[in-house]
Amino acid sequence: MGFAKIGLFEKIQRVLNRLAKLVFHKRELDSWSIEYLRYAQEDSVRVEKEIYPEAKIQFSPPLGEISHYFMGRHIISLKNALVDNLTGRIFIRDRFNSDRWRQIEEATEWPTESNFFPVSLPNIRFVDRLDKAKLGINGIGYYHLLTHALPRVMHLRDIEVPELLWGKMGETALKVRSFLEPSTNTVTTARWVFVNELFLVTTGNDVGYLHPSDAKLIRQFSKSNKSKSRSNLKVYVSRRKSRRSLHIEAVLEDILWKKGFEIVYAEELSLREQEDLFSRSNVVMGIHGAGLNNAIFGDSVHLIEIMPSSRLNRCYEWQSMVLKHRYSRVLVDKKSDQGEIINSILDLLND
DSSP states (O other): OOOSOOOHHHHHHHHHHHHHHHHOOSOSSOEEOOOHHHHTTSSSEEEEEEEEOOEEEEEOOTTOOEEEEEOOEEEEEEEEEEEETTTOOEEEEOSSOTTOEEEEGGGOSSOGGGOOOOOOOOOGGGSEEEEEEEOOOOOSSHHHIIIIIHHHHHHTTTSOSOEEEETTOOHHHHHHHTTSOOOSSEEEEOSEEEEEEEEEEOOOSOTTOOOHHHHHHHHHTOHHHHHOOOOOEEEEEOOTTSTTOOTTHHHHHHHHHHTTOEEEOGGGSOHHHHHHHHHTEEEEEEESSGGGGGGGGOSSOEEEEEEEGGGOOOHHHHHHHHHTOEEEEEEEOTTSOHHHHHHHHHHHHHO
């Protein structure tokens, strides 16, 4: 979902992941789901703190019921963990076979069955080693970094051990990490690092579902929401310089500009600049993409999402329900009549 410009390494990584899903039909590594109560007394896993309990959250917006089951979230510590700082995936040795590694399922918000890119683990003798550390910002794509990775870093802020920072962290991840005050207790490592005691926040299969508690946490950290007065800006998030632009976009932008909209290329702004802009907006519109995630900084926002009918995704509808925003959707495809689409959008603005 990321909209920001990405480097060559990240582009290659995305292509390899997609190819792997077409070529490989099973994972090289098994996933192991930690059973907290059963294994909490074992040496390898310790539950440090419950962040919030399991819960099913449900909304009934005009476009149809939407719900999600959240597993309970915990801060846990793992002994002898192997960390991939690019993806955030974590591996520990099999309990019955020390030569075998298993992936920790709760270290990723992606459903395990879709996270099967074969992993070539490095030779453990040649990776960086640390005594204690906590998981830092990681992942690819602005949506996932802001919605999922950033809250996990926030939850760990009181754990007084060094925060892991990958030395080749991508531009988007650096931008999201800058949302927080710089940490003086960090350690820069290679992509792979072995940690004797690793602290992390567990997650479930929550991709696309912003937890209400995480939304509240992000907004509490937002300086703009504390210091800026509302100015009722209307913002159109353009995708003409990135992926997934539509054939109507140039004409639509011209019409919206004449109606007082600011046309924004969010990937060209720092996170603080995006925060400041969107916190002063009451209408946010754009084609489905991570720039719409910035509506999280606003109050009483009307989010209008132009959704390609070929990739229906309700993540921003969910986010709007969590934030008590108003949400509208306009479905389009390559055959959609330009005039009808624009009239549908204008009708929503006049409603």
